[in-house]
Amino acid sequence: MPRFPAGRVPAPDALPRLSRAVAVGTFGVLAIAYGLHGMGRQVFPVLLPGIRADLGFGLGAGGFLATVSTLGVGLAGIPAGYLLARLSRRAVMAVGILVFAGCTVLTAVATGVGDMAVYRALSGVGEALQNVALFAAVGAYFAAHRALALGGLTVAYGIGSFLGPVLGVQLAGALGGWTAPFWVYGMLGLVLVVVVATFVSRRFTEQPEPTSDELPEETVAHVPASLYNRNLVLISITAAIVGVATYGYIALYPTFLQEQLGFGPAATASAAGVFGLGALVALPAGRLADRWDPRVVVAVALVAGAGVGRLLFHGPRDLGGQLGLSFAEGAVAGGVLFVTLHAAMQRAVRPPMAGRASGVFIAAFHVPAAFAGYLFGALVTAAGWAGAALWQLTVLPLAGAAVVLLVDVRRFADAGPAGPAGAE
Template sequence: MVGTLGSPRAGAIDMGSSAPFGWAPLVVLFIVGFVDRIEHNLLSGVLPAIQAEWGFSDTAAGSIPTAAALAAAAVALPAGYLADRLSRTRIITVVVFVWAIATLGSGLATGFVMFYLMRVLLAAAENIDNPASGSLLADYYPPVSRAKAYGLTRVTTYLGGVGTLLGGVLAEAFSWRTAFLIMVVPGVLTAVLVWFLREPRRGELDRLVAVGDPPPAPADPAAAPVSTGQAVSAEPAAPSRPVAKPPFWPQLRQVLSIPSLIFVCAGLSLLTLGLVGIFFWLPTFMVRTLGVGTGTAGSLSGLITVVGTVTGTLAGVWLGRKWHGTRKGGRLLAGGGGITAGSLVLAGALSMESIGAMTVLILLSCSLMSIAIPNLTACLADVVPAASRGLGFAVLQLITTGGGAFGSLVVGIASDRFGSLLAGMYILVIPMVAGGLLTLGARASFERDARKVLEAARD
């Protein structure tokens, strides 16, 4: 039956459970993000083979992610508007199906222009589902387990290196078209899976927690929450009074007036500019400079992304928990320090003439920069009022997507102008270091902005 996956047992919501709708919705949304990122990263792995067939310049190749990112940025705020007003499960279903069609079009493209347009369409579709997924998670999982839910879905962004690996291997073993055609199948199956998700009521868990007098949080943060075993009907007889939504532009101005948010968004935008540009070209750089095969280059780049980001994220969770509250802006110190140190290590890695030494140093660099992933996300939640956090994260998504749009293009233009991919990559190290320093600069306003949020919550 359509819409039953993620329904509470016996039609009641157990307010003592950390997953009153079960963990199936989290698994489904994790799959959505994972399939999305794998398909997105295929291009990096197959790029040498596509350029060999069609012979387009590095500037043209670098402009593909630029145009795609600009298309994604253009739909970010409209996507949030739709997610607040339409069925979110249906939005995601349609979007994922569009992915599959665009992926099929990429594999069957008869020329560069058609391929280019398919990649831009795909990027726009991918960005439409993000606000809907984020909104759904808040309605599937209560506050006690939301951090876990958001953390597990966010990590899919950094597991997309599997796509680079898969693309490189399939391009070398068969053809670059095979990589895209194979990904159509998981895209369609994922769309079918999302169709069976139940659309939860907006804000229902928040209302039930507010009126249900939940038990106090345990003294040990690592301890499991106390369960009351209380079951609440999933269909309340009297729906709560709707809350008026504030006008969009005044709310946006309020969000943009938070200094810590601006510093963090600017820092992450510069970091994204460098990461997108360098890692998009990394497999091609390995093929041209170090003479490795397309499959080997794609595999190494993919493994670096997956292992480095997962390792750095886990280290960042531990370090942020240790430094938060014991050092001024402790999480910002961990994140900004990791970005700065990782950028400098990356500069050294690119100069290596040995594939082994380069791989080890880039892996270390990726791990250091990934320390910022959990810490800076948590910092934004600390400084943005609860009523505006959705818009706050939309602003972050818009700025980082826009910042990352030009990374690959910068490297491509520099490569054509100077005859060296390395020159373009070194150009991007500079803004990455600046991004780390900007993030560290947010420590000056963080405590004040976080205090304002707490004081407002008490009123």
């Protein structure tokens, strides 16, 4: 199986690098800010039954509201990539956190489906601004271990995705309703805006990607000069499939647990939240993606995910079984697929376009996912929970496995013109 070298040649005019301790600390602050997105996004589906009862809307509308934030993420992803060419990554991150935090607070004062959909979508815009800048900054600073570093961010997001529902249920119970978690998480976001803008060094966030002229000719000559090349399109299609499958599960899985299996709020929060802990496998997955053929990693993960998706809604009905399956879903989707596909997207273009490629990835993954909850709700109405899971969480991922195998890794930026560099 081919191996891929992790190293890149740093640009000669790169900013002075931070000490290891400061760099790790900075990464930790940014990871916490990224994890807050997981808290704010994942708490909504767990609170959805109470929100529906309070505001009075149906399952389809609820599924749409649970995923509409991804529409904002996707639509803002590509413009955010271009914005990085005009503003510092640190500034874009801070603005993104501010928008996300403000709209999270506004969610708590929404009065209906319309205004809540706007607030949720705009929170996604803020998330996109932060994500594109954050992944570009971390990818450039830790270029020698790009996928591993991105895996670390995914772990932070996963921890936030676990803590968000678990703490959110407790906050809602202690402070009198579903609005409390949105107030708390939004205010935490405002604090983080100040921390990032004040204490995060540009020596971390503004390290440049190496340009084509600074890399050996054989490193880039075989890589398509166009951003929208064949590999990027294939990876985008695969990312869209992963997004639709994953967010169909995220949107209505808590509702399934409560309305079909009879789980209480605490058990539902645990089962839904453990999905986030599955992202802990992102670190070994990132290291694997740095070294091995990403097509095989993604295809195997999609096949495994198809089996897990089937069992989630047509398998064990006890809490222990659901905890295990939800963790496995998180491990596949958040721990392996998101990290590997994002890193592959950056490899599919020449290094100076890596930030723009991240923007394309964010759009490809999230725009279709915005309608995943509505689609899953419609399938549930037409075919029941098991039928919906069969089509959206099983058949669809298998189609994605077929698509990703068409990617030509010989055209990646860290592969030689005759094939993957370092192949054994």
